[in-house]
Amino acid sequence: MHISEGVLSPAILIGGAVVTMAGVAIGLKGVDNKNIPKMGILSAAFFVASLVHVPAGPASVHLILNGLLGLILGWKAFPAILVALGLQALLFQFGGITTLGINTMNMALPAVICYCLFGWSTKSSIKQTVFITAAFCAGFCAVLVSSILVGFSLYLTGEAFLPAAKLIVAAHLPVMIIEGIVTAACILFLKKVRPEILMNS
Amino acid sequence: MIIEEISGNDSFIYHLDPRVKIIIAFLFSVIVAVSNRFVVLIAALAVSIIILFSARIQIKEVFKRLIPVNTLLIFLWLFLPFTFAGEHLFFSIGFLTGTREGVLFAFRITIKSNAIMLMLISLTASTPIFTIGHAMHQLGMPKKLIQLFLFTYRYLHVIYGEYARLINSMKIRGFKPKTDLHTYKSYAYLVGMLLVKGFDRSQRVHNAMMCRGFSGKLYSLSEFSIKGADILAFAFMATIILILGILEWTQIT
Numbered sequence: 001m002h003i004s005e006g007v008l009s010p011a012i013l014i015g016g017a018v019v020t021m022a023g024v025a026i027g028l029k030g031v032d033n034k035n036i037p038k039m040g041i042l043s044a045a046f047f048v049a050s051l052v053h054v055p056a057g058p059a060s061v062h063l064i065l066n067g068l069l070g071l072i073l074g075w076k077a078f079p080a081i082l083v084a085l086g087l088q089a090l091l092f093q094f095g096g097i098t099t100l101g102i103n104t105m106n107m108a109l110p111a112v113i114c115y116c117l118f119g120w121s122t123k124s125s126i127k128q129t130v131f132i133t134a135a136f137c138a139g140f141c142a143v144l145v146s147s148i149l150v151g152f153s154l155y156l157t158g159e160a161f162l163p164a165a166k167l168i169v170a171a172h173l174p175v176m177i178i179e180g181i182v183t184a185a186c187i188l189f190l191k192k193v194r195p196e197i198l199m200n201s
Numbered sequence: 202m203i204i205e206e207i208s209g210n211d212s213f214i215y216h217l218d219p220r221v222k223i224i225i226a227f228l229f230s231v232i233v234a235v236s237n238r239f240v241v242l243i244a245a246l247a248v249s250i251i252i253l254f255s256a257r258i259q260i261k262e263v264f265k266r267l268i269p270v271n272t273l274l275i276f277l278w279l280f281l282p283f284t285f286a287g288e289h290l291f292f293s294i295g296f297l298t299g300t301r302e303g304v305l306f307a308f309r310i311t312i313k314s315n316a317i318m319l320m321l322i323s324l325t326a327s328t329p330i331f332t333i334g335h336a337m338h339q340l341g342m343p344k345k346l347i348q349l350f351l352f353t354y355r356y357l358h359v360i361y362g363e364y365a366r367l368i369n370s371m372k373i374r375g376f377k378p379k380t381d382l383h384t385y386k387s388y389a390y391l392v393g394m395l396l397v398k399g400f401d402r403s404q405r406v407h408n409a410m411m412c413r414g415f416s417g418k419l420y421s422l423s424e425f426s427i428k429g430a431d432i433l434a435f436a437f438m439a440t441i442i443l444i445l446g447i448l449e450w451t452q453i454t
Contacts, residue, residue, distance in 0.1 A: 006313025040352025185389030
């Protein structure tokens with residue numbers, strides 16, 4: 001869901017950059033020197049996870065996992081996603097310099113929203129079905145909100161983008177379901193195997 | 202899989218101060234992103250192609266790196282000519298009619314995207330990622346963000362190796378990806394295992410760094426110094442960017 005350089009209007013680019021700067025500032029406040037190796041390695045793990053392609057019918061989609069990232073890192077998802085997208089721009093030329101702000105916002109804001117809505121579920125001891133539902137919703141909503149934000153960024157640039165924007169949201173519906181399942185299963189796995197990871201954001 | 206340098210390593214651009222390169226690439230990207238006139242965009246594309254050649258990057262590699270940008274552009278080309286209001290062109294498919302404005306707009310963003318991308322490729326291909334990190338720190342980016350950037354890059358390769366090992370062991374056990382719950386669960390456990398391994402590794406790394414007296418400062422072996430060639434290159438590129446800007450805002454052809 002990266003938007004390429006040169007597509008969006010300057011106002012959208014600046015808006016995205018401002019939101020991202022604010023988010024990163026809030027996220028970095030919670031990071032001290034002790035946490036940096038851990039955060040770096042977790043962002044690397046998410047970067048690699050986003051290279052994983054899973055089958056969806058005849059096609060295949062790559063995982064985004066911003067919902068999972070939000071549940072684990074909270075506000076720190078902003079710097080983590082900024083760094084991951086920056087590296088993607090430098091290594092693979094996905095996105096670029098001027099779109100880094102808006103692309104980070106489109107991925108990280110939903111992660112933080114999911115953290116605010118569903119973050120409680122990973123920390124308290126609740127019934128397994130409620131827990132799984134909350135985790136599924138986090139994965140589902142993160143991608144839903146992301147695709148809506150991407151659609152809006154295009155639409156606000158020009159009304160001519162409207163059909164393309166609608167198609168982007170519609171095309172991500174199967175991705176949302178897959179992300180929901182993967183996020184729920186992964187959170188359940190982490191809760192069994194290494195609950196500390198979920199506890200310290 | 203995750204590659205870094207693709208240049209011949211001995212170009213003029215390779216030896217420039219990375220700070221100069223980052224500032225130039227940034228200013229160029231911004232000015233091209235806000236420009237709308239075809240004169241400016243084509244001039245910018247020409248500039249970025251010339252720089253690409255002077256960085257001596259393999260052409261095949263450049264094309265490979267332009268694929269992701271242009272996939273999105275092809276997607277937009279399917280829509281934009283038909284959804285823009287304006288003068289009708291001669292072609293129409295069924296009830297859809299292409300408009301002149303739509304085609305021009307699609308052309309414009311195609312040139313923009315490719316010009317900016319070529320500049321970015323010239324920058325990244327001629328500068329190691331670690332150097333870019335240290336240069337960005339000297340340009341005033343927050344220290345924590347740079348450290349996070351360097352750590353993430355350092356462990357990308359390690360985690361990717363772990364991912365390759367896990368996926369191999371899944372294959373050995375006869376795992377065939379299909380569209381079903383089992384597949385998604387298996388991938389979820391794969392991601393979970395990556396996170397667990399990453400988490401454990403980060404604690405070992407952190408302990409090891411503490412033992413060696415890590416105080417929150419990262420040292421760079423490459424010292425940056427501004428030379429005559431850097432000032433010259435900067436002045437030259439700044440002039441070109443300024444000319445592009447003047448062309449855009451004053452509307453002279």
